[in-house]
Amino acid sequence: MVRINQTTTVTEFLFSGFPQFEDGSLLFFIPLFVIYIFIVDTRLHNPMYNFISIFSFLEIWYTTATIPKMLSNLISRQRTISMIGCFLQMYFFHSLGNSEGILLTTMAIDRYIAICNPLRYPTIMTPRLCAQLSAGSCIFGFLVLLPEIAWISTLPFCGPNEIHQIFCDFEPVLRLACTDTSMILIEDVIHAVAIIFSVLVIALSYITIITVILRIPSVEGRQKAFSTCAAHLGVFLMFYGSVSLMYLRFSATFPPILDTAIALMFAVLAPFFNPIIYSFRNKDMKIAIKKLFCPQKMVNLSSDQC
Template identity: 65%
Template sequence: MDPENETMVTEFHFSDFPQSKNGRLLFFIPMLFIYIFIIVGNFMIFFAVQLDPRLHNPMYNFISVFSFLKIWYTTVTIPKMLSNLLSEQKTISFIGCLLQMYFFHSLRVTEALVLTVMAIDRYVAICNPLRYAIIMTPRLCIQLFTSSCIFGFFMLLPEIVWISTLPFCGSNQIHQLFCDFEPVLQLACTDTSIILVEDVIHAISILTSVSVITLSYLRIITAILRIPSGKNHQKAFSTCAAHVAIFLLFFAVWHSCICAIALMFAVLAPLFNPIIYSLRNKDMKNAIKKILCSQKMFDASGS
């Protein structure tokens, strides 16, 4: 392309949104309620763990951290999508697009690492219960969470910096509901095959997480089956059932993120996160009820 005829792109336009006003409202209303449910539900889990001393242990602390990450993971994409559904100009600035890609994928990598840590925590608790308190100390839990965040947010940084230096010209139409690597790189006016190196690194890191999680739960299942009491079987399986469900849903979402309907799938994990953890866990349900009852008492006293 002749450099003199290039028109540099300063913003991107999302082309996959419904064009009619009724079609936009049909998506806007349920998506707004879904987003509110995600925020309220995950905040309830976060505060339930923080406010209930009975839940101050590694397992629930990791659950609260995971719920907190889900809030921000969803906030990166859905609010902008809601505003685009109401706007005639469905655009995002170049810098805004880079930031959306960076935080969306960084939070997702961090969540994958936290899920890995949660699997290791359950493995130690069930397969080595006598040493659990010695191994999973508060200091180690903080170090594991901090390391997950540092690795998750620094892993994507070189790729985002490199994309920011690419020339974008001509079409600014993103065939997606949010900024993602593949649709954005298709608009670059240069060879982007070097991105394959970064993709290999990402794939290796995710494959490592999946392998560690899978091996941990296989060892957990083996250990549970050796427990003689049926009641203990049920309790142990119930403890891990929510983790396994979130793990399967999370990586199903990850795999589907190459599709045009990626955002709709990406909403499922944050949406089901509070449902799974509140319905499958008696202690969590009691902690949430305690918060709700306290709020009702506060409202009653205030009136």
């Protein structure tokens, strides 16, 4: 750990990197780079459902907030980030994540209305209301963290300056502050309660949805109803599953390698699988996957030939 004299003001932070894999950075760089290119491939983000289109747009920027810096840290000897850069990374990463979480909750309510009250759905979920809900999710997601980030930016940091994580996150950064941060941690508890509330809303929506679907007499009708919400349910499980592992551990502490694995799942793997989940029937997505794993000459072949 790099330690700085207590009378010195920290101007930058040092990432601990990927523990126990210092000599294999290139082995991490290549798959991480491929995953990032896959995530930001716009051909994977062309679903028919408008809310998921907004979600995929947010997810591209969500991964861009952290992965490029991770990549540069893997090939650089100086794994540092300025204080301002660290605060900005925290703000955009979590604001985009909050926006996604709020949007997923909105999508659950939308699917509830579509399945449980289909005749009134067109009059309730109008294009204007959908646009307002999408905009509101993004605006609230970005505004809710401003007070906390502004507060953290005023804290004194006098050393040490090593962040034990692969990106700037609240808890690892707050551990480095040379003052009491208990009030900010109370705010984090409030955020955890908000996460639990969102999970409960989505869970209750889907319990009701599944109950209604099981009452549909025809098998074809049940399959069609399930297909309309399967993508959202899959994305919900990936997103909130990784969020729960990352932030709802309470006082539990994990070894550094496990912490890194959870962070990778939360910041990289969940966004990697989400486009596959919500676009698995999208023809453009199939073509993009073929171009990654099949020779160029086979791209134009039918889906069962690669």
